[in-house]
Amino acid sequence: xxxxxxxPRHKVTETGTPVTLRCHQTENHRYMYWYRxxxxxxxxxxxxxxxxxxxxxxEVSDGYSVSRSKTEDFLLTLESATSSQTSVYFCAAAQHxxxxxxxxxxDGTRLSIL
Amino acid sequence: xxxxxxxSPSLSVQEGRISILNCDYTNSMFDYFLWYKKYPAxxxxxxxxxxxxxxxxxxxxxxxxxxxxxxxxxxxIVPSQPGDSAVYFCAARSMxxxYQLIWGAGTKLIIKP
Numbered sequence: 001x002x003x004x005x006x007x008p009r010h011k012v013t014e015t016g017t018p019v020t021l022r023c024h025q026t027e028n029h030r031y032m033y034w035y036r037x038x039x040x041x042x043x044x045x046x047x048x049x050x051x052x053x054x055x056x057x058x059e060v061s062d063g064y065s066v067s068r069s070k071t072e073d074f075l076l077t078l079e080s081a082t083s084s085q086t087s088v089y090f091c092a093a094a095q096h097x098x099x100x101x102x103x104x105x106x107d108g109t110r111l112s113i114l
Numbered sequence: 115x116x117x118x119x120x121x122s123p124s125l126s127v128q129e130g131r132i133s134i135l136n137c138d139y140t141n142s143m144f145d146y147f148l149w150y151k152k153y154p155a156x157x158x159x160x161x162x163x164x165x166x167x168x169x170x171x172x173x174x175x176x177x178x179x180x181x182x183x184x185x186x187x188x189x190x191i192v193p194s195q196p197g198d199s200a201v202y203f204c205a206a207r208s209m210x211x212x213y214q215l216i217w218g219a220g221t222k223l224i225i226k227p
Contacts, residue, residue: 040219042203042216043205043215043217048214059211090157092157099146099207099215100165102163104160
């Protein structure tokens with residue numbers, strides 16, 4: 001869907017290690033988003049980007065950083081992973097950021113922090 | 115404090131019958147609502163949306179109804195088909211949070227043959 005690719009698809013790592021998740025899109029969408037999905041919760045926004053080098057915090061940004069050096073790539077970094085960051089992470093992209101246009105999602109990254 | 119609530123974690127419906135998925139919200143600053151569908155091991159895909167200035171939007175077998183006074187919306191699927199078995203998320207656009215989406219926890223719809 002809209003050429004959103006997330007890598008890796010699965011990752012297991014240890015507490016305290018740095019982790020970087022990658023999102024790549026091929027549709028030249030301006031806006032990109034990182035969400036996490038946990039049981040009993042809907043998707044919660046971590047960070048989003050509204051252009052190259054332009055990013056902002058979402059609802060649950062503590063412990064996460066992002067970078068967008070190219071339109072097509074949006075990286076999510078956990079500087080020092082904690083067990084509470086075990087989750088499924090979804091990347092999304094949209095041409096407009098007004099929220100009334102559909103966001104296109106990747107297939108997710110399942111991250112386990114032991 | 116969940117601003118968007120989908121109170122039914124799961125729903126089972128006979129094939130060919132109507133499926134009704136419900137969503138309640140608390141924030142009066144929500145002005146646009148979207149439904150997404152998600153299959154296992156895949157990302158959500160957009161299904162249908164509705165602006166707060168409308169009370170109904172229809173697209174094929176899918177209809178979304180909005181009751182602003184009750185802060186309630188519902189998704190109707192008629193007739194239900196086996197391929198409709200999925201998790202359905204309700205999301206609301208928030209005018210007081212940079213127009214970002216606030217998501218419900220989802221309802222798992224199971225269509226029985």
